[in-house]
Amino acid sequence: MAEPKEVPEDSSKVSFWLPGNYQRTVLRTQDSHQACKDIVACFQDRARVEKQYAQQLSDWSSKWKTIIDSRPLYGSLLRAWQCFFSSAERLSTLHSSISQALGSEEGERIRLWQKETFQKKMFYGFRETYDFSMGFSRAQKPWVKKLKKLEKARAAYHKTSQREQTAVDRENQAKGNPNLSEQKLNKIQQAKEKASQDRDKARSRYEKVLEDVTGYAPRYMEEMEAVFDQSQEAERKRISFIKQAFLSIHRHLDITNNDSVKAVYSELHHTIMSISEQDDLRWWKNNHGPGMPTDWPKIEEWVPPVKKQKRGKRPKQEAPDRSVMIGGVKVKALYDYKGEEEDELSFKAGEEFLKIEEEDDQGWCRGVKEGGAEGFYPANYVQLIQ
Incomplete structure (x- = not known):
């Protein structure tokens, strides 16, 4: 059977590295806890189906066995007919045992593991959720502070760039005005020089803060990945346990020798056996963890807006006053x-x-x-x- 392809998630998804986005990984703990409850409930429903089927087989066998005992059949034909009912009784017993195993044995095993694995912490839900959330938060706190400083420096640089452009435009207009006094022109030129100096200073601060952020990035990544790896190991153990639980349930259900039914259970077995801790963890990492792409901070140059009014359709013939x-x-x-x-x-x-x-x-x-x-x-x- 062809291996299922991973469906890529939306390309606009937010990166793991950005502030607060580790929460998706932290929430895996409670998601796994809910998954255990769902597995138990799911196969308790299947246990009821098995029990009802066993009862229906037994009722059918009792009804028709009584009827044929009064019918005028004999010999091999009678024994062949009676064989249907004895087979049904054996199947009824088998499906009753499956119902008991699914509802009690497997359900109790999963609930016990769930209780041991997901320890509660007073006021904070699961201890694991609290520990990983605090670990990521501590690792990310210095990075968040540096990003805020970087954003402030970027805004200051862009603001001074805009002021400089405005000063340049004023200077150009002044140079083209023959009626403007020399003193006024000098003031405008001085203001332009001052704006240029302010812009240079702001850019220098922006570059310095960016250098600090860039230099801290390797440490930030190392600390975040250390916590993430702990989360991955906990998730790996959960995936491994659920895989074993599925295999155990499969062993209870796979009872047939019929070729068509064999094909169904063979496919189910293949699907369960295809569960891979490493593949699942790799997928999570690439879609919700450090394997996700991100746009690391870099200089964003300021581009002036187009100083124009919205033009309508121009006449084909030029206006007479255009030069x-x-x-x-x-x-x-x-x-x-x-x-x-x-x-x-x-x-x-x-x-x-x-x-x-x-x-x-x-x-x-x-x-x-x-x-x-x-x-x-x-x-x-x-x-x-x-």
């Missing part, structure tokens, strides 16, 4: 831009092309790239090449 450049001037893209409309130009940061039309009152220029691609683009996404 069209003959030959164009060369510009260089500061950031990536992907055109949202058919008449917009797309480019990558660092790409050079020609500006053939000056900026309009909505913040758009017209440009043409090598190869003939032509379109509009946000003016603050490029700079002139001197």
